[in-house]
Amino acid sequence: MRILLVEDEAPLRETLAARLKREGFAVDTASDGEEALFHGREIPFDLAVVDLGLPKISGMDVVRGLRDAGQKFPILILTARSSWQDKVEGLKYGADDYLVKPFHVEELLARINALLRRAAGWSKPSLECGPVKLDLAAQKVTISDVPADLTSYEYKVLEYLMLHAGELVSKADLTEHIYQQDFDRDSNVLEVFVGRLRKKLDPDGTLKPIETVRGRGYRFAIPRNE
Amino acid sequence: MNPARRALSLHARQLIAASLGLVAFLGLTGIALDKAFQSSLVNNMEARMERYALAIWDEVNFDRNGHLQTTNIDNLPDARFNNFRSGLYAQLDSVGGSWQSESVKLFSLPKPPEPRLGTLAEFTGPITLPIGEDSSIKAYRYTASTQLEDAPAVTLRIYESDEEIFKQIAEYRKSLWGYLGIAGILLVLVQIAILRWSLQPLRMLETDMKALQDGRQQRLDRIYPNELRPISGSINALINSERSNLELSRNTLADLAHSLKTPLAVLQSEIENADDPASFKGEVYTQVHRMNDIVSYQLARAARSGHALYSAPVDVLPHAGNIVQSLEKIYQMRGVLCEFDVDDKAQFSGEPGDLQELLGNFLENAFKWAEHRVLLTVKPIYEPAARRPGLYLCIEDDGKGIAPEDIPKILQRGVRGDERVQGHGIGMAIVQDIIQSYNGELSVDRSQELGGARFSIRLPCLS
Numbered sequence: 299m300r301i302l303l304v305e306d307e308a309p310l311r312e313t314l315a316a317r318l319k320r321e322g323f324a325v326d327t328a329s330d331g332e333e334a335l336f337h338g339r340e341i342p343f344d345l346a347v348v349d350l351g352l353p354k355i356s357g358m359d360v361v362r363g364l365r366d367a368g369q370k371f372p373i374l375i376l377t378a379r380s381s382w383q384d385k386v387e388g389l390k391y392g393a394d395d396y397l398v399k400p401f402h403v404e405e406l407l408a409r410i411n412a413l414l415r416r417a418a419g420w421s422k423p424s425l426e427c428g429p430v431k432l433d434l435a436a437q438k439v440t441i442s443d444v445p446a447d448l449t450s451y452e453y454k455v456l457e458y459l460m461l462h463a464g465e466l467v468s469k470a471d472l473t474e475h476i477y478q479q480d481f482d483r484d485s486n487v488l489e490v491f492v493g494r495l496r497k498k499l500d501p502d503g504t505l506k507p508i509e510t511v512r513g514r515g516y517r518f519a520i521p522r523n524e
Numbered sequence: 525m526n527p528a529r530r531a532l533s534l535h536a537r538q539l540i541a542a543s544l545g546l547v548a549f550l551g552l553t554g555i556a557l558d559k560a561f562q563s564s565l566v567n568n569m570e571a572r573m574e575r576y577a578l579a580i581w582d583e584v585n586f587d588r589n590g591h592l593q594t595t596n597i598d599n600l601p602d603a604r605f606n607n608f609r610s611g612l613y614a615q616l617d618s619v620g621g622s623w624q625s626e627s628v629k630l631f632s633l634p635k636p637p638e639p640r641l642g643t644l645a646e647f648t649g650p651i652t653l654p655i656g657e658d659s660s661i662k663a664y665r666y667t668a669s670t671q672l673e674d675a676p677a678v679t680l681r682i683y684e685s686d687e688e689i690f691k692q693i694a695e696y697r698k699s700l701w702g703y704l705g706i707a708g709i710l711l712v713l714v715q716i717a718i719l720r721w722s723l724q725p726l727r728m729l730e731t732d733m734k735a736l737q738d739g740r741q742q743r744l745d746r747i748y749p750n751e752l753r754p755i756s757g758s759i760n761a762l763i764n765s766e767r768s769n770l771e772l773s774r775n776t777l778a779d780l781a782h783s784l785k786t787p788l789a790v791l792q793s794e795i796e797n798a799d800d801p802a803s804f805k806g807e808v809y810t811q812v813h814r815m816n817d818i819v820s821y822q823l824a825r826a827a828r829s830g831h832a833l834y835s836a837p838v839d840v841l842p843h844a845g846n847i848v849q850s851l852e853k854i855y856q857m858r859g860v861l862c863e864f865d866v867d868d869k870a871q872f873s874g875e876p877g878d879l880q881e882l883l884g885n886f887l888e889n890a891f892k893w894a895e896h897r898v899l900l901t902v903k904p905i906y907e908p909a910a911r912r913p914g915l916y917l918c919i920e921d922d923g924k925g926i927a928p929e930d931i932p933k934i935l936q937r938g939v940r941g942d943e944r945v946q947g948h949g950i951g952m953a954i955v956q957d958i959i960q961s962y963n964g965e966l967s968v969d970r971s972q973e974l975g976g977a978r979f980s981i982r983l984p985c986l987s
Contacts, residue, residue: 380820381827382847382884383877389850396854400816412857421857 331355591620
């Protein structure tokens with residue numbers, strides 16, 4: 299999951315970015331509105347966290363600019379202003395949720411997960427496809443209630459595929475959304491992860507959770523349970 | 525402001541208007557009097573000439589053949605007939621001869637035309653009368669003629685120069701316009717005095733306002749005329765509201781500073797005394813949380829800074845719509861639906877920000893606690909004599925509701941956020957402050973329709 303974090307306050311930006319990376323997100327940061335719009339228009343993020351009080355271009359204008367550029371990913375706004383007028387205005391300009399500063403990082407993570415699920419059309423906090431169950435908050439995967447032992451990259455690949463269960467996900471997409479910007483994009487590594495995932499999720503080869511669409515990408519093939 | 529474009533003072537406006545009226549009135553009066561005087565002069569002249577004609581007629585003798593006999597008439601009615609070029613001339617024409625008054629010398633009067641049958645008396649003027657080779661005068665002419673069957677035709681003409689009339693008119697005009705001018709000046713002076721007197725209260729208000737600005741005076745205490753009383757009343761109300769706002773922000777600031785001191789003191793003692801890093805972290809966390817609540821609460825209070833005195837009424841429906849839309853976006857996945865029963869005539873007499881806080885906080889609570897349904901009811905409250913109707917707001921949900929024993933805790937005022945019932949935190953304190961500032965009432969009970977909590981707010985009418 300790739301997140302754009304826009305915050306001008308350096309200590310807060312760095313702490314949050316570090317925490318989000320620890321949670322398994324690929325994070326791009328921007329410290330002002332201009333940078334935010336530049337990144338946000340170019341890169342297919344899964345979500346953006348935007349502070350409203352930004353230098354150069356205000357957070358509200360960033361949100362509007364991203365929506366005007368046709369970006370549909372969820373946007374969560376951070377604001378020091380807690381009046382209802384500010385909240386209503388932010389949501390009207392295209393944000394999907396708001397968080398008033400100061401906040402608990404746990405709260406931010408919960409909101410981010412909820413928005414990601416919502417954007418992919420999932421309503422429950424865990425993604426369930428057949429016997430495979432992925433808990434977004436705990437970052438745990440079980441198959442028929444038996445915990446699966448996944449590395450963090452394996453988890454990230456599975457999370458992205460399951461969020462878009464039933465849809466075709468290209469390798470380029472997968473790489474874009476999982477790795478930091480500077481990662482060496484060698485698709486062989488992806489194939490290795492997918493191969494390992496198949497073995498871990500489906501040791502006896504009956505479930506066939508991940509389908510390879512030749513030359514185009516992957517699809518999580520088990521239908522959603524809801 | 526550009527001095528050239530400065531608005532004319534009331535005094536100047538009044539004075540200009542009154543002076544223009546006065547000039548028009550006096551001018552028209554003068555012109556009318558002048559005209560009347562002129563025509564009466566001309567009428568007088570006609571009467572006088574008729575008298576002269578009769579007098580001359582008496583002096584004239586005819587011989588048996590009807591020929592004019594008199595070549596010298598002694599007893600003329602006006603000495604000017606005998607004075608050379610006096611401006612009054614007489615001429616008699618008949619078959620037998622003609623006669624001219626002594627005043628006609630060295631020139632002759634034009635010969636009258638042959639008289640028509642019967643007798644004739646005619647007055648005309650002013651006409652041009654040549655006297656001598658190269659000069660002429662304006663004059664009035666009176667003609668009397670007879671042309672009877674048994675007598676010879678006789679025509680008597682009297683001319684009088686208009687000089688006399690002009691002299692009189694000039695004289696008359698001089699005194700007429702003189703008097704009118706004096707009257708005008710007097711009236712303007714009286715007008716100025718009246719204006720000064722009637723604008724006196726305004727000047728008084730101005731001095732008082734200046735005194736207010738300089739701080740020499742606390743309010744407008746003098747008794748003003750009826751027309752100014754609403755203004756002085758409004759200004760006093762404004763001063764009061766300003767003063768109470770000032771007090772409120774002072775209090776807010778003091779409250780904020782004082783209430784932050786306690787957590788700061790706790791933090792300080794923790795820094796100095798704590799040995800266990802885990803409990804230190806926990807305490808810091810608690811105190812930060814507490815300070816955040818305090819700051820949010822006081823910020824919200826300061827932002828409101830008392831409700832404005834004459835704010836335009838705010839339509840409730842669009843604000844409610846916006847907030848519900850926002851909340852439905854945030855709580856999308858919960859599948860909570862908000863039903864509206866909002867009277868579209870319902871208006872909130874106060875700051876739009878206050879209305880948004882009321883609706884936002886109550887509705888968000890409802891969305892948080894509801895299973896599936898939230899009901900928002902808004903109705904105006906009418907009272908016969910009220911200037912503006914009051915407002916009834918009711919927010920219900922189908923959640924668990926609030927236990928009766930918890931209700932007093934929720935309604936308790938001045939309880940800090942962290943001591944409040946969970947989930948009805950700082951927002952509750954803010955809305956209660958708002959409701960109180962509008963002299964409203966808040967009650968909490970169980971919703972009859974949805975089974976969850978019901979918050980009812982009544983804001984009274986303004987009179």
